[in-house]
Amino acid sequence: MTRFICLDPFPQQQATSLSKQGSHVVITPSGLAARAILAQHQPLHTLALKHLQQQGWAKASRLQSQRLFRQTLQDVLQPADLLGTTRAWMPAMRSLLKSGTCLKHALETDVTNLSARTVKLIAVTQQYQSTLHKNSLVDTGELYWQAAKLSTELTPDPQRLLVYGYFQLQRDELAWLNQIAASGTQICLPTCESPFFADTRVEIAWLQQQGWQIMPASNISVLLPNAALCDNFLSAKPPEQPIETASAHVYGTFEAEIRGTLAQVKALLNADIPAKEIAIIARDERAYGPKLIEIAWEYGVPIRALYSTPLLTTRLGTWIQLLLEVLDTGFPFEATAKLLSHPLCSNPDSGFWATARAQHPKGFQQWKEIASDHLGINLSALAQVNQTRRRDTWIDWWERLFRTFDLRRRCARWARESLAFNKLQKGLVELSKPEAETLSWSALRPQLEDLLESLSVPAQPGRGGVELHSPASVVGAQYAHLFVMGMADGVLPPPVSNDRVLDFFERQQLRDQSIALPTASELFRTEALWFYYLLQAAATGRITFSYPKLHERTERLPSPYLKRLSLPAIASPEQPIASREELRRYYLRHPHKEDDAILAQAVRAFGIEQYRESTQPANEYDGVINIPFDYSNWVFSASQITRLGQCRFKWFADKVLKLGAVIEVEEDLSPSLRGNLYHKVVELLIEAVQANSAHSLTDEKLLREKFLEAEQAVHLPTLLNWEVRREEHLRQLAITLQKPEFWPPEATPIALEKHFKGEWHGLKVTGRIDRIDETPSGLVLIDYKTGTSVPKGIQDTNGKVTIDLQLPLYREMAADLYPEKSVADTRYFSLTKGKKLSVSSKAPQHELPAMIETCKRDLDEGNYPVQPDTKRDACTYCDFDLLCRQGSRLARKEK
Amino acid sequence: MGLTTEQKKAAHASGSVAVTAGAGTGKTHMLTERYLYFLRDSQGFSPLQIIAVTFTEKAATELRSRIRQAVMQEMGDRLEVLAELEAAQISTFHSLATRICQEHPESANVPPDFTVQDATESALWQAEHFDNALAQLPADLYEVVPFSFMQTALSALLADPLTAEQSLERDRADWLPAIESFRERLLTDLSAQPNWVSACDRLSHIEGSAGDKIEIVRQEALKDAAEFSLTGDVSSLEALSTLLLTGGSKKNWPDLADFNAVKGAAKELRDIAKEAIQTLQVLNPNEYDDRTEAMLPAIKEAFRIVRGYLQNIKYHQRILDFNDLEVHALKALSDPAVAKYYAQRWQVFLIDEFQDTNPTQGKLLERLTKGSIITIVGDRKQSIYGFRRADTTVFEQWQTHIHAGDSAPVELSTSFRTHHSLMRQINQVFAPVLTDMHQPLQAHRQETLSPPPEIQLYTVEVDDDQKEDNALDTGLNAGRLVEAQKIADLVQSILIDAPIQVHDKASNQLRQIEAKDIAILGRTWGPLDLYSNALSARGIPVLQAGGGSLLDTREAKDVIALLRFLADPTDALALAAVLRSPFFAVSDRILYLFAQSLPDNKSWWNHLRETSVPELETAKQVLRDLLGARRVDAPTRLLQMCDRLTGYTAVIANLPGATRRMADWNGTLELVRSLEQGSADVLAVVRRLKQIISAAITLPRPAVEGGNAVSLMTIHGSKGLEWPVVFIPDLSHRSQPDSPVLRFEASLGVALKLQDKAGDSQKSAFYALLEQTQKAAEKEEAKRVFYVALTRARDRLMLTAASPSGGGLTLLKPGLDQAILATAIPFNPDLAKPVEPLPADIPSIPKQQMVRSAKIGLFELPVTALSDYALCPLRFKFRHIDGHPGYQTGTGPHQDAMALGRLTHKALELGIDSVEELAKQKSQLPIAAVKEAFSLAQKFHLADAYAEQRQGNLTWEKAVSLRVGTLTLNGIVDLVGDNFVLDFKTDQSMHPDHHRFQLWAYSRAAGKPIAHLAYLRHDRLYSLTSAELSALDQEATALVKQLTSGDFSACHNSLSCNICPYAEFCDSRVI
C-alpha cells in the first residue's frame, strides 16, 4: 500500500491532471479549490460524517452543543453568569477537544502546574464530551478524532483520495485521513525550505512514520509569474527583478480604498473578464462587507459577500430582540414605537407613527389599543409572558405570535430575512425539546437570545458576482485577479489573539500535560501561510494590495507583509469614473451633454447653493420672495413681532409657511412648559389670596394646592421623577413669593392675564398682560419670566437683539385698557430669581419705531431673509434651523 | 541609527529605570532599543513576558512596527520572536485593562462576554438610563438634597466614580488642615511673587518731595510691605489693600514717568493684597460647609444606589464603558490569585507617556509590576491631560520609587527635532515660565538656515480712535479675523511669494517648503475655521483634522431632514427642509405659493401628493419612490438612492470646502449605518438621532486625508507630531472658568456650591479651596500646553494673537519678554471681515468612464436551476441569484416532504435494508415517516416498473458536471446505470415535463444516452429516449445562452405562478 505526500510548492497543475483522470475521490476544503483543479467539491468532514452516520453517530448541532455545554457548566461550576461564561469558554473547550487528548487521563495526572480554572475547564469539557458520547453525538471539535476512533472498531472502506487545498492539515484531520486513505492516495502539502513550514514538516514526519511516502518531485517545470512573489514573502529578500504582476496601493481613506478597488474590478468585468476570475480579499470580511456592498450598489458591480452573520444582525433578529426588550420593560414608549412601526410589523404610511407620537402611549394597555386600532394587530398574547410553561407550549406560543404578526409573509420581502425566518423556526423546534420540560419566561429568554446569536444566515445569500473572501477561504483556488484590501499593520495579519481562558502561558503549561494547543508561533505561522497560499491563488494572475491611510480617524501603517514582499505601496493611479453619481461630481462644472436631467437639476441646485454661500444679498432661495404680504388683517402677538424682528425667516417659516414643529408629547419639562406652569400657579395663587383675605401668598399649603391645580390646567404630562421634582419647584416658588418685590405692600393686582387687542404702529396686535398692579404712583405692568435674564428683544441697527418690544407694547395697550389711569412702570419679573429684571439702560429703545417700520416694509415687499442677529441669539432653540440653512455663511451677507 | 549616550544609558539599564524624555529626543527609538535589549540572549525574555503601554492605539501600532523592524534587522528571521511579538501586549491602558477584565471576569465582577462602549455610545446610554436611576432613590434623600442638585452632583460623581467613592469617605478633618496650609502658603508666597518684588523695588528707588500725597502713600506702602514680608501679619496686608491713590502732584516728582511708576507700583501691591485678602476670606469655613456636611450622607447614599443600579443594568446588558474598564481591572487585581496570575506571566514593563497617567492607572500598575523590571518614560512638561485626570505627581512618585537607591533617573535632553537657534529661544521662553520644572534641551541640528530661525510674535492692536468709534466692531471676533489675515499673509509669503527652504528629516537635506510642512495649532477648535477660510480664500490647500460636531454640519442636517420625512411623511418642517436643500433646491417663492394653497388640516405631503406644481414634480416623484423603498431598503440605501435621484453629492462636491463636505456626507452615512444596525429601519435611526441631539452629544467629524495641505489641529491633537513650520495662533485666548456645583478630590473630600435663602449661589470654604487649587493647576497645565505646542516646530515658529495681552501672552510673558519682541498688527477694519470662499477646484475629468452596471457573470449552477429557468427566469433569479428560499418553505408539510425525500434517497444510496437501520440516520422525522421512506425505497427494489433499472453496473449518487457554453452545471445523479441516468421522485403529483432539462443535463454529463424519472409513489417510470434527449440539445443550449446573458424577465402564466413559491411578493405574478 503506497500513499503519497506531494510537496510540490505549486501543486495545482499536477493535482488538476490527476483529478482529470477521474481515478481519485477529490477532497477539497472549498468549492473554489475544487474549481481550481476541475473537480467536484467534497470536503473532508463529509467523509467523516458519513462514516459516523453509518455507525449511528451524528455531529451535535450548534444549538445542541451550546445547550449541553451550558448545562454542563451549570452542573459543574454554577458560574455567576452562565450565559457569558458559556460564550467565553466555548472556544477553549473546542480547542481542547480538537487537540484529541484523553481528558480523563489528563485529569488523573498531576495537574498542579495548571491554573485552577484550566483544571475546571478540562473537567467540564470531559463531562460535556461524555454526555455527548452517551447520546452517540460528537462535538464538531472532535469530529475527526471520533471518526478515526470509530474506524478502529469498524473500518471504513478505504478510498483512493486526492486531497487538495488542505495545505495546513491539523493532527485530527491527518489521523482521520490516515484511516481512510487507500493506496494511491495523494495529499498535496506544498512546502518549502522555510521556517514558516515548521508545523507542516512535523505533520509530514508523522505521515512518514505511518508509512506514507514523499512523491518524487515532478520534472515538469512551470514558470509561474508570481512564484517570485511567493519566494520574496518567505525569504523577505527583495526580488532580483521587479514583479510586474503585483502592485500595492495606498488610498487616503477607507472609502477611497473601496472605491478604487471596485473601479478596477468594474473595469475588468467590462473588459469581459468573468467574475469568477476575480476575487476581493479582506482579512476581516465583516469590516469591509457592508461598505463594499454599499459602493458596489452605486457602481453597479455585482458583489457577493458570503460570510455568515448572526440572526441578531438581521431585521428579524433585531425585531425579536426588541420584542423581548419591550416585554421585559413593560412596553415603554420608545422601544415599543420602534417595534410596532418597523416594516416587519406595519406599513410605514399607515399613520400609526403619527398617532403614537402624538399620544405617547406607555404600558401594555395603551399600546394594545393603538395597535388594534391602527395596525389591526391583537397584542393580547403578549400580556401573558410571565408564566411557566412546558417547552412545547412556549414554542407554540411563539409560533402563534409569528402568525399574529404575519411575520413569515413580511419576511418574504427579503431573501435573507426569509432564510432567517426559516432558521429561527427550525431553531425553535429544537428549543421545544424535551417537550414536557417546564420553563419560566426568565429561563426561556436567554435561550432565545442564544438562538439569535448562534443561528446565522449569509450576509448576501444567492450567487453570482465577484466574491468577497478571507485569505483562508481561497486556499487552493486560482484567480486571474486578486484584490487584497486592508493591507495595513494590525489588520493583515491581525494580532495573534490570546484566548481569554487558555492564554499562551497556560498553553505552555498544558504542553507538559501532553495537551498540545496551538502556540503563538503556530498561530502566527498559520496566518502567514494563509497569506502565502493567497499569493499562490494568484500564481498565474495579478494581485493588487491596498490599504487606507486613515480608517475611522486612526492612521494606518502598511502591513509588514508588504515589507516582506518588498512591495512599497504607491499612491493609487487615477481611477475611472465608475458610477453616474461620480460622473456628475466631475461634470457639474464642465460642459456636458444634456442627456442627464438629474445632472441639469444638480447644476441648478449648485448655483443656488453657491449663491447662498456667497457674499451676495439674499434672494428668493433665501427668503426674499418679493410677494407682498397683506398684514392689514393679520393679528400679531408680542412674540410674533419679536420673532419677526429677530429673524424674518423665522416668522415666515412659522406663520406663513405654517411649519410648526411636529407635535410630540414632552418627556421632559421644557422651558416653555415650565413657564406655563409657573404662570398658572402664580395666577391661581393671587386669585385665591385676593378672594380670601385669610389666605397668604406665603402659605405653603395653599401654594401646593394651587400648584397641583395648575398642573391640571396646563395638562402637564407624566414626567419621570415628577413627585420629587415638584418639591423643588415648590421650594423655588416659595422663595420667590416670600420676597416683598413680588407683591409690594402698596400694590394691588387689578388684573391677571389681562387680554388686550388693539393697533400698534399700524399692526393689529393682541396678547395678555400677566399682571397689572395698581400702585399709588400708577399702574405697574408685570410680565413673568422663568428665565434669569431679560428676554431677547428685536434687532437694533447694529444687528443685536437689544430693543425690548414687549414692555413698550404693554404700556401702550394698558393705556387703551385703562384710559383714566397712568402707567407708572412696566417690568419683567423673574419667577425663578424672584426679582425684577431690568432692561439695560443702554438698550436703544428709541430705535423701536424705526425698526418696526422696517419690519413692515419687509412685509410689504415680501422680504424674509435668513438674517438673525449677529450673535445668533435668535437661533438658540429656533425650530427652523434645519430649514433655513443658517451657518457661517450668514456672516458674509451684507445686511 | 545609533544611540546617544543618554539613550543608551536608558535602553541598556540593567534594572528598572525612569526616563525623562524631552520633546523630540528620540523616545520611541530608545523604547524600541529597550525592548530589544530584553529580547537579546543576555536577558532572554519572550515578547509574551513584556508589556508595553502607550498613550494611543496609533503609538502602540507604531512601536510594534518599529520593534518588528528592529528584530528583523538584528535577529534575522527569528520567527519565534517575530511571532510572539505579534501576540505581545503592546497596547494602551484601556486594552490592557480590557484584557484583565476578559481574563478574570468573576474577580472583576463583569460579564465574561462584555463589549466596550465607545464614548458616544456610553454618553447616550447614560442619558437614557440616568433619569431612571434617579427614580430609584428613596424620597427622603430628596428631602435633604433637591432633585436638580442631586442630578448634577451625581452625574459629576459618576463621571469619575473611583475618585468620587474615595472623596465621599472624607470629612472635615481631612480638608481643614489643607485649608490651613493653603492659607499659610498663600501668605508666605505672596511677598516672594515677582510682581510684588518688582513693585517694592520700584517704590524704593524713586522718591518724591516730602509731603506729597503719593510720597506718603509710597512710604506707607513700603513700610507695610516690609512688615508683611517680615512678620506675615495680615493687618499690614489689610493696610496695603486700603491704600488711597488719589492726590499727589507730578511736580513733586523727578518726572512724570516716575510719578506714574510709583502710582503703578503702589497699585500693584494694593491689588495683590486685595486679592489675597479676598481669598483668605472665602477660605474661612462658613455655614455652607456645615450644610454640605449635612447633605453629604444623602449624596453618598444616592451615589451608592444610583451607581449600583447603573452597574447592574450594564452587567445585564453586558457592556462596559472606558471608565469602567480600569475600575474593574483594578478590582480584579485586588484578588491575590489574579495578581499572581499576571506575576507569573509578565516580568517586564515599558510605559510610555507616564506623565499622563491617572491615579487609577497608577494603582493598576502598582499591582501589576511588583517584582518586575519597569521602564517608565515621560516628561512632566508635556503633561496636558489634566481634564482626563492625568496627574504628574504619579510620575514623580514612581520616579522616586524606582530610583530610591543611588541610581538617578535618566534624562534625554538632546533634541533631534528643533533647529538649535529656535531651541535656544524656546529654552529662554520656558525657563522662567516653567521654573523648576524646566529642563533645557540641547539641539542636535546645527545646519545653516537662512534667515536664521527665530520665534516671531504678532499681536493685533486696536488704536484708541478705533476703540472709541462706536460704529466700528473691534471685538474679539474682529480681532481674530485680522489675525487670520495676518496668518494667511505669512503663509503666503513663505510658501508662495518667496518660498523658504526647510530641513527634510528623511534625507537630512534642505529643500523647498511645501504646504504640508506647515501646521497651525490652536488651543481649541473654535477659531481654526477662520484661519482655514482665510487660507483657502487664497487658494492655499488646508486640512482641518476635525472639530465641531458632525450633526452640526449642513450635510448631516440634510440627511436628518430627509430621514425625518421618510420616517414620518406628516413632518412638514422636515419635508420643507428637504425641498429647500440641494436635494431639490425649491425656491421660497414656490414654497410660499404652495403653503398658500394648503387646505386646513392637511399635511404638506398629502397635499403635495395630490396637487401638481411643475416645480415640485421631481421632488414628488423622488420622495414617493423613496417612501416606497422605505418598506424594503435600509436607511443608508435610501440615502444612496436619494443621491442617485437628485445629484446631491455632485452639488456638494463642487461647493467651497468640497473635500470637507464630502467627508461629512460620508461620515453621516457611516453614522446612519451604525445606527440602523440590525433594524434597518428609518424610524429607529431618526429616534436615535433625536436622542443624540437632545443629549447634546458631540459626534466627532470624520478625518480628512491630507495630501499636500497646511494642517490645522488642536495642540492636544498635535502631540507626538512635528512640522518644519508651526503657527500658534490665538495666543491671547482666555478660557472661560467653569463653576460646577460640586468639586471633589480623593484625599480631601466633596465640596458643594449651595444656594442661600435668596436663591443666590454661595461657596463653602472647602469649595473655595478646591477652586483655588484647580485654578492654579489649570494655569500650570496651560503653560505646559504651550510648551508642547512650541516644541512641535522644527525650523520656524510663529505666534500670533488677536489682542496684545491676556491668555497665553500673560502666562508666557516672563519668558517672551526676554526672548522676543512682539510685532504689532494694526487693526484694519477692512480685514476684519469674513472672506468669500473660493469654489472647490474644478476636477479634471478622468479618461476612463464606465457608468453602466457590470454583468452578474454566472458560471456555475446546480442542474436543477435549468429547470427553474425554463419555468420562469424571474423565479430562477429569486431562487438562485438572490438565494431566496421562497415563501413556502420552513417547517410544515412541505418541509416534511423534502425531508422524507432525502431519507428515501439515503435508504437507496446506502442500501439500507431495515426500518431500524434507517431510523439511525438522525433525520428528526417521526417514525411513521421513516417507515414511509423505507417502503418508498423498497419500491424501487421490488416494483416491476423498475426491474430493468436494477440490472447491471449501478453507481449511486454520482456527482457530475456539465459545461454548456460558459456555464458549468453541477449535480448529483441518483443512479447511473450502464446506459442510463435515473432520478428518484417521491412527489405526490407528477410533472415529468418540469424536469426534462435536468434529465437532459444528467444524461449529457454522465454520458448515458437514456434518462429516467422514477416516481416511487406511483410505481411509474418516465423515460426520455436518446432521440428525445438529442432533440433537447438545441433548446437547452439556447436556454443557457439566454440565462448567461442576464435575462431574468418573468415568463408568467397562471399555471406557473400558481405553484411558484415567490408568487406571494412577486410584482409580475399572474393571479
Ligand code: SF4
Ligand atoms: S435658526 Fe436662526 S436664522 Fe434660522 S430661522 Fe431660526 S432664527 Fe432665523
